[in-house]
Amino acid sequence: MAETSRRGLIGAGLILAPLAASAGAGGDAAGGGGELALPPSGQGVAGGDETYWSQIAGLYDVTREVTQLENGNWGMMARPVLEAHARHLEMVNRRSSFYGRRAFGADWTRVRAKVAADLGVAPDEIAFTRNATESLEALIGGYNRLRPGDAVLYADLDYDSMQWAMTWLKGRRGVEVVTIALPEPATRQGVIDAYAAALAAHPKVRMMLLTHVSHRTGLVLPVAEIVAMARARGVDVIVDSAHAWGQLDFRLPDLSADFVGLNGHKWIGAPIGIGVLYIRKDRIGDVDPFMASEEFKADDVLARVHTGTMSYAAVLALGDAVDLHRRITAGAKERRLRALRDRWAEAVRGVGSIEVLTPADPRMTCALTSFRLKGRTSADDNRALARTLLDRFGIFTVSRDGVAAGSCVRVTPALFTRPEEVDKLTAALKTLAA
Numbered sequence: 001m002a003e004t005s006r007r008g009l010i011g012a013g014l015i016l017a018p019l020a021a022s023a024g025a026g027g028d029a030a031g032g033g034g035e036l037a038l039p040p041s042g043q044g045v046a047g048g049d050e051t052y053w054s055q056i057a058g059l060y061d062v063t064r065e066v067t068q069l070e071n072g073n074w075g076m077m078a079r080p081v082l083e084a085h086a087r088h089l090e091m092v093n094r095r096s097s098f099y100g101r102r103a104f105g106a107d108w109t110r111v112r113a114k115v116a117a118d119l120g121v122a123p124d125e126i127a128f129t130r131n132a133t134e135s136l137e138a139l140i141g142g143y144n145r146l147r148p149g150d151a152v153l154y155a156d157l158d159y160d161s162m163q164w165a166m167t168w169l170k171g172r173r174g175v176e177v178v179t180i181a182l183p184e185p186a187t188r189q190g191v192i193d194a195y196a197a198a199l200a201a202h203p204k205v206r207m208m209l210l211t212h213v214s215h216r217t218g219l220v221l222p223v224a225e226i227v228a229m230a231r232a233r234g235v236d237v238i239v240d241s242a243h244a245w246g247q248l249d250f251r252l253p254d255l256s257a258d259f260v261g262l263n264g265h266k267w268i269g270a271p272i273g274i275g276v277l278y279i280r281k282d283r284i285g286d287v288d289p290f291m292a293s294e295e296f297k298a299d300d301v302l303a304r305v306h307t308g309t310m311s312y313a314a315v316l317a318l319g320d321a322v323d324l325h326r327r328i329t330a331g332a333k334e335r336r337l338r339a340l341r342d343r344w345a346e347a348v349r350g351v352g353s354i355e356v357l358t359p360a361d362p363r364m365t366c367a368l369t370s371f372r373l374k375g376r377t378s379a380d381d382n383r384a385l386a387r388t389l390l391d392r393f394g395i396f397t398v399s400r401d402g403v404a405a406g407s408c409v410r411v412t413p414a415l416f417t418r419p420e421e422v423d424k425l426t427a428a429l430k431t432l433a434a
């Protein structure tokens, strides 16, 4: 099954305007039929333009059981994408292998080209995976320039399973593992200096992990600057961009990173089960071909990860999600998410005992931001705080551990979050801090 599936791959009004179907979704022969109803363009729309954003919020059928401010786990699909996904699922199920063996390859190629164009890279620099974990584990495990006695580096704010993958390299590659804590409170220069100091103190470091947007605190790192500084010292950087694509307005070349793992099911809003692995073309040889990759040439990025059969419908719906993302535009999404974040985070910063863990610097923050009550740094404290927000105020957030300075509670609005919901959080936090 895996063999055949892989072989197949080789070979501005206020009313929603139905547009032509996205490439790859335009009929039975090409992946599911139906039209993707897209909203007016968000080009130039301000983060606080409630007329536009209430229309976008209306695209999401979000639960009203709670005030949903935990949208970092994954991003729910907007209704047009959900409907397209349902159509794709039905079509793939009905046409089965007749579609999979004959037509899916062309659809896959179209979605790959669309994703690559949005990321600003060449299609043959990316491979689809099932999530960012699969992408990043393939990169960390496959990176082949480490020698026994070298060192690798990661920070407290990196994602747990990526930290574990870096630690796994100790047994696998015979390297030393260096860990650092990023400064809190953070500044752009402070973070760059922390990595520079770590590399100066540990000259054997040859590869490091860098998380574009931290899932623990929401801190956005100056990736390009850190990559340049590391490169000047002969250190390669694997970038965990699981949270960035669709949340921040950037293209991969802006990061100047050679190895990146991304998610389609967070801020791009594709169905759960789709991620992207990127390797800059001239660096593909620095990641070993994955086991069982014989059907691809040694210099093919597709040889770097082997998923077996994936959800065809998820691949097709990724194309639809990218269409919606591009219609709203990355810039407008970033502005909206930051406006929602600033509305609560800057309103409670320094109120009573509240510590907001990301700076006000717009370059270092977007949708995700964590806070804690001064001195309440244990995991239990913060689990209890998130529980209080839910039980007393009906607001759903999540506690996060692993920050060197202490645990915290993470708040993550989404495009469907309404200003009143953020204000409800602000009022609740002021009550708790009093």
Ligand SMILES: Cc1ncc(COP(=O)(O)O)c(C=O)c1O
Residues within 6 Å of the ligand: 072, 073, 131, 132, 133, 134, 158, 159, 211, 213, 214, 215, 240, 242, 243, 263
């Ligand atoms: C920073 C970061 N990296 C990697 C991942 C892994 O993503 P996934 O579970 O979709 O593979 C996450 C998930 O939340 C994350 O926040």
